[in-house]
Amino acid sequence: MQDVYIKVWNRADRFDAGRASPITWLCAIARNTAIDWCRSSRRPGMAPEEAAAEVADAAPLxxxxxxxxxxxxxxxxxxxxxxxxxxxxxxxxxxxxxxxxxxxxxxxxxxxxxxxxxxxxxxxxxxxxxxx
The missing domain is CATH 1.10.10.10 (Winged helix-like DNA-binding domain superfamily/Winged helix DNA-binding domain)
Incomplete structure:
Protein backbone atom coordinates (compact mmCIF):
# COMPACT_ATOMS: atom_id res chain seq x y z
CA MET A 1 0.00 0.00 0.00
CA GLN A 2 2.81 2.40 0.79
CA ASP A 3 4.27 1.89 -2.67
CA VAL A 4 0.88 2.67 -4.20
CA TYR A 5 0.54 5.90 -2.22
CA ILE A 6 4.05 6.97 -3.19
CA LYS A 7 3.34 6.28 -6.87
CA VAL A 8 0.07 8.22 -6.69
CA TRP A 9 1.84 11.13 -5.02
CA ASN A 10 4.67 11.14 -7.56
CA ARG A 11 2.33 10.76 -10.56
CA ALA A 12 -0.47 13.08 -9.48
CA ASP A 13 0.38 15.46 -12.32
CA ARG A 14 -0.27 12.66 -14.84
CA PHE A 15 -3.89 12.16 -13.77
CA ASP A 16 -6.32 13.00 -16.59
CA ALA A 17 -9.93 13.38 -15.45
CA GLY A 18 -11.04 13.05 -19.08
CA ARG A 19 -9.71 9.50 -19.32
CA ALA A 20 -10.79 7.98 -15.98
CA SER A 21 -12.26 8.72 -12.59
CA PRO A 22 -9.86 9.16 -9.67
CA ILE A 23 -10.81 5.79 -8.16
CA THR A 24 -10.27 4.00 -11.47
CA TRP A 25 -6.83 5.62 -11.81
CA LEU A 26 -5.95 4.67 -8.23
CA CYS A 27 -7.12 1.06 -8.73
CA ALA A 28 -5.06 0.72 -11.90
CA ILE A 29 -1.93 1.89 -10.08
CA ALA A 30 -2.64 -0.47 -7.16
CA ARG A 31 -3.28 -3.42 -9.48
CA ASN A 32 -0.12 -2.83 -11.52
CA THR A 33 1.97 -2.37 -8.36
CA ALA A 34 0.64 -5.68 -6.98
CA ILE A 35 1.45 -7.47 -10.23
CA ASP A 36 4.95 -6.00 -10.26
CA TRP A 37 5.48 -7.08 -6.65
CA CYS A 38 4.35 -10.64 -7.36
CA ARG A 39 6.64 -10.92 -10.36
CA SER A 40 9.66 -9.46 -8.59
CA SER A 41 9.39 -11.53 -5.43
CA ARG A 42 10.09 -14.79 -7.28
CA ARG A 43 7.69 -16.73 -5.14
CA PRO A 44 6.75 -20.29 -6.00
CA GLY A 45 3.49 -20.59 -7.86
CA MET A 46 0.25 -20.74 -5.99
CA ALA A 47 -1.34 -24.13 -5.49
CA PRO A 48 -4.79 -24.64 -6.95
CA GLU A 49 -7.73 -23.98 -4.65
CA GLU A 50 -8.60 -27.71 -4.56
CA ALA A 51 -5.29 -28.38 -2.76
CA ALA A 52 -6.69 -26.67 0.34
CA ALA A 53 -8.90 -29.70 0.99
CA GLU A 54 -5.78 -31.82 1.46
CA VAL A 55 -4.28 -29.59 4.17
CA ALA A 56 -4.60 -31.26 7.54
CA ASP A 57 -6.46 -29.32 10.21
CA ALA A 58 -5.74 -30.43 13.77
CA ALA A 59 -8.55 -28.32 15.21
CA PRO A 60 -11.60 -30.27 16.38
CA LEU A 61 -14.76 -30.04 14.31
Missing part, protein backbone atom coordinates in the same frame (compact mmCIF):
# COMPACT_ATOMS: atom_id res chain seq x y z
CA UNK A 62 -17.34 -27.47 15.36
CA UNK A 63 -19.87 -30.07 16.51
CA UNK A 64 -17.24 -31.67 18.75
CA UNK A 65 -16.36 -28.29 20.27
CA UNK A 66 -20.02 -27.55 20.93
CA UNK A 67 -20.56 -30.97 22.48
CA UNK A 68 -17.48 -30.59 24.69
CA UNK A 69 -18.58 -27.13 25.83
CA UNK A 70 -22.09 -28.36 26.60
CA UNK A 71 -20.67 -31.27 28.57
CA UNK A 72 -18.40 -28.93 30.55
CA UNK A 73 -21.26 -26.55 31.25
CA UNK A 74 -23.41 -29.46 32.44
CA UNK A 75 -20.57 -30.75 34.64
CA UNK A 76 -20.07 -27.38 36.35
CA UNK A 77 -23.84 -26.90 36.75
CA UNK A 78 -24.02 -30.30 38.45
CA UNK A 79 -21.02 -29.45 40.64
CA UNK A 80 -22.83 -26.31 41.78
CA UNK A 81 -25.77 -28.45 42.93
CA UNK A 82 -23.60 -30.38 45.42
CA UNK A 83 -23.22 -29.48 49.09
CA UNK A 84 -20.46 -26.93 49.60
CA UNK A 85 -18.09 -29.35 51.35
CA UNK A 86 -18.49 -32.00 48.62
CA UNK A 87 -18.10 -29.38 45.88
CA UNK A 88 -14.91 -28.01 47.44
CA UNK A 89 -13.47 -31.49 48.02
CA UNK A 90 -14.19 -32.71 44.48
CA UNK A 91 -12.88 -29.54 42.83
CA UNK A 92 -9.73 -29.64 44.97
CA UNK A 93 -9.13 -33.33 44.32
CA UNK A 94 -9.85 -33.48 40.60
CA UNK A 95 -9.12 -29.95 39.39
CA UNK A 96 -6.33 -28.89 41.77
CA UNK A 97 -4.75 -32.34 42.18
CA UNK A 98 -4.85 -32.58 45.96
CA UNK A 99 -4.85 -36.03 47.56
CA UNK A 100 -7.62 -37.22 49.86
CA UNK A 101 -5.17 -37.04 52.79
CA UNK A 102 -4.25 -33.43 51.96
CA UNK A 103 -7.93 -32.53 51.72
CA UNK A 104 -8.71 -34.24 55.02
CA UNK A 105 -5.92 -32.26 56.72
CA UNK A 106 -6.97 -29.02 55.08
CA UNK A 107 -10.65 -29.43 56.04
CA UNK A 108 -9.84 -30.95 59.47
CA UNK A 109 -11.85 -34.15 59.01
CA UNK A 110 -10.88 -37.82 59.19
CA UNK A 111 -9.60 -39.40 55.97
CA UNK A 112 -12.56 -41.80 55.84
CA UNK A 113 -14.99 -38.88 56.04
CA UNK A 114 -13.25 -37.15 53.15
CA UNK A 115 -13.40 -40.30 51.05
CA UNK A 116 -17.12 -40.66 51.83
CA UNK A 117 -17.86 -37.03 50.90
CA UNK A 118 -16.09 -37.41 47.59
CA UNK A 119 -17.63 -40.82 46.84
CA UNK A 120 -21.18 -39.56 47.55
CA UNK A 121 -20.50 -36.36 45.60
CA UNK A 122 -19.28 -38.33 42.58
CA UNK A 123 -22.38 -40.53 42.74
CA UNK A 124 -24.58 -37.42 42.77
CA UNK A 125 -22.60 -35.98 39.83
CA UNK A 126 -23.05 -39.21 37.88
CA UNK A 127 -26.82 -39.11 38.50
CA UNK A 128 -27.06 -35.40 37.64
CA UNK A 129 -25.08 -35.74 34.41
CA UNK A 130 -27.02 -38.86 33.45
CA UNK A 131 -30.30 -36.97 33.77
CA UNK A 132 -29.11 -34.19 31.45
Missing amino acids: ADMVIERDQHSARMFACLDELEARQRVAIRSAFLDGLTYAQLADRMAVPLGTMKSWIRRGLQQLRTCIGDG
Whole structure:
Protein backbone atom coordinates (compact mmCIF):
# COMPACT_ATOMS: atom_id res chain seq x y z
CA MET A 1 0.00 0.00 0.00
CA GLN A 2 2.81 2.40 0.79
CA ASP A 3 4.27 1.89 -2.67
CA VAL A 4 0.88 2.67 -4.20
CA TYR A 5 0.54 5.90 -2.22
CA ILE A 6 4.05 6.97 -3.19
CA LYS A 7 3.34 6.28 -6.87
CA VAL A 8 0.07 8.22 -6.69
CA TRP A 9 1.84 11.13 -5.02
CA ASN A 10 4.67 11.14 -7.56
CA ARG A 11 2.33 10.76 -10.56
CA ALA A 12 -0.47 13.08 -9.48
CA ASP A 13 0.38 15.46 -12.32
CA ARG A 14 -0.27 12.66 -14.84
CA PHE A 15 -3.89 12.16 -13.77
CA ASP A 16 -6.32 13.00 -16.59
CA ALA A 17 -9.93 13.38 -15.45
CA GLY A 18 -11.04 13.05 -19.08
CA ARG A 19 -9.71 9.50 -19.32
CA ALA A 20 -10.79 7.98 -15.98
CA SER A 21 -12.26 8.72 -12.59
CA PRO A 22 -9.86 9.16 -9.67
CA ILE A 23 -10.81 5.79 -8.16
CA THR A 24 -10.27 4.00 -11.47
CA TRP A 25 -6.83 5.62 -11.81
CA LEU A 26 -5.95 4.67 -8.23
CA CYS A 27 -7.12 1.06 -8.73
CA ALA A 28 -5.06 0.72 -11.90
CA ILE A 29 -1.93 1.89 -10.08
CA ALA A 30 -2.64 -0.47 -7.16
CA ARG A 31 -3.28 -3.42 -9.48
CA ASN A 32 -0.12 -2.83 -11.52
CA THR A 33 1.97 -2.37 -8.36
CA ALA A 34 0.64 -5.68 -6.98
CA ILE A 35 1.45 -7.47 -10.23
CA ASP A 36 4.95 -6.00 -10.26
CA TRP A 37 5.48 -7.08 -6.65
CA CYS A 38 4.35 -10.64 -7.36
CA ARG A 39 6.64 -10.92 -10.36
CA SER A 40 9.66 -9.46 -8.59
CA SER A 41 9.39 -11.53 -5.43
CA ARG A 42 10.09 -14.79 -7.28
CA ARG A 43 7.69 -16.73 -5.14
CA PRO A 44 6.75 -20.29 -6.00
CA GLY A 45 3.49 -20.59 -7.86
CA MET A 46 0.25 -20.74 -5.99
CA ALA A 47 -1.34 -24.13 -5.49
CA PRO A 48 -4.79 -24.64 -6.95
CA GLU A 49 -7.73 -23.98 -4.65
CA GLU A 50 -8.60 -27.71 -4.56
CA ALA A 51 -5.29 -28.38 -2.76
CA ALA A 52 -6.69 -26.67 0.34
CA ALA A 53 -8.90 -29.70 0.99
CA GLU A 54 -5.78 -31.82 1.46
CA VAL A 55 -4.28 -29.59 4.17
CA ALA A 56 -4.60 -31.26 7.54
CA ASP A 57 -6.46 -29.32 10.21
CA ALA A 58 -5.74 -30.43 13.77
CA ALA A 59 -8.55 -28.32 15.21
CA PRO A 60 -11.60 -30.27 16.38
CA LEU A 61 -14.76 -30.04 14.31
CA ALA A 62 -17.34 -27.47 15.36
CA ASP A 63 -19.87 -30.07 16.51
CA MET A 64 -17.24 -31.67 18.75
CA VAL A 65 -16.36 -28.29 20.27
CA ILE A 66 -20.02 -27.55 20.93
CA GLU A 67 -20.56 -30.97 22.48
CA ARG A 68 -17.48 -30.59 24.69
CA ASP A 69 -18.58 -27.13 25.83
CA GLN A 70 -22.09 -28.36 26.60
CA HIS A 71 -20.67 -31.27 28.57
CA SER A 72 -18.40 -28.93 30.55
CA ALA A 73 -21.26 -26.55 31.25
CA ARG A 74 -23.41 -29.46 32.44
CA MET A 75 -20.57 -30.75 34.64
CA PHE A 76 -20.07 -27.38 36.35
CA ALA A 77 -23.84 -26.90 36.75
CA CYS A 78 -24.02 -30.30 38.45
CA LEU A 79 -21.02 -29.45 40.64
CA ASP A 80 -22.83 -26.31 41.78
CA GLU A 81 -25.77 -28.45 42.93
CA LEU A 82 -23.60 -30.38 45.42
CA GLU A 83 -23.22 -29.48 49.09
CA ALA A 84 -20.46 -26.93 49.60
CA ARG A 85 -18.09 -29.35 51.35
CA GLN A 86 -18.49 -32.00 48.62
CA ARG A 87 -18.10 -29.38 45.88
CA VAL A 88 -14.91 -28.01 47.44
CA ALA A 89 -13.47 -31.49 48.02
CA ILE A 90 -14.19 -32.71 44.48
CA ARG A 91 -12.88 -29.54 42.83
CA SER A 92 -9.73 -29.64 44.97
CA ALA A 93 -9.13 -33.33 44.32
CA PHE A 94 -9.85 -33.48 40.60
CA LEU A 95 -9.12 -29.95 39.39
CA ASP A 96 -6.33 -28.89 41.77
CA GLY A 97 -4.75 -32.34 42.18
CA LEU A 98 -4.85 -32.58 45.96
CA THR A 99 -4.85 -36.03 47.56
CA TYR A 100 -7.62 -37.22 49.86
CA ALA A 101 -5.17 -37.04 52.79
CA GLN A 102 -4.25 -33.43 51.96
CA LEU A 103 -7.93 -32.53 51.72
CA ALA A 104 -8.71 -34.24 55.02
CA ASP A 105 -5.92 -32.26 56.72
CA ARG A 106 -6.97 -29.02 55.08
CA MET A 107 -10.65 -29.43 56.04
CA ALA A 108 -9.84 -30.95 59.47
CA VAL A 109 -11.85 -34.15 59.01
CA PRO A 110 -10.88 -37.82 59.19
CA LEU A 111 -9.60 -39.40 55.97
CA GLY A 112 -12.56 -41.80 55.84
CA THR A 113 -14.99 -38.88 56.04
CA MET A 114 -13.25 -37.15 53.15
CA LYS A 115 -13.40 -40.30 51.05
CA SER A 116 -17.12 -40.66 51.83
CA TRP A 117 -17.86 -37.03 50.90
CA ILE A 118 -16.09 -37.41 47.59
CA ARG A 119 -17.63 -40.82 46.84
CA ARG A 120 -21.18 -39.56 47.55
CA GLY A 121 -20.50 -36.36 45.60
CA LEU A 122 -19.28 -38.33 42.58
CA GLN A 123 -22.38 -40.53 42.74
CA GLN A 124 -24.58 -37.42 42.77
CA LEU A 125 -22.60 -35.98 39.83
CA ARG A 126 -23.05 -39.21 37.88
CA THR A 127 -26.82 -39.11 38.50
CA CYS A 128 -27.06 -35.40 37.64
CA ILE A 129 -25.08 -35.74 34.41
CA GLY A 130 -27.02 -38.86 33.45
CA ASP A 131 -30.30 -36.97 33.77
CA GLY A 132 -29.11 -34.19 31.45
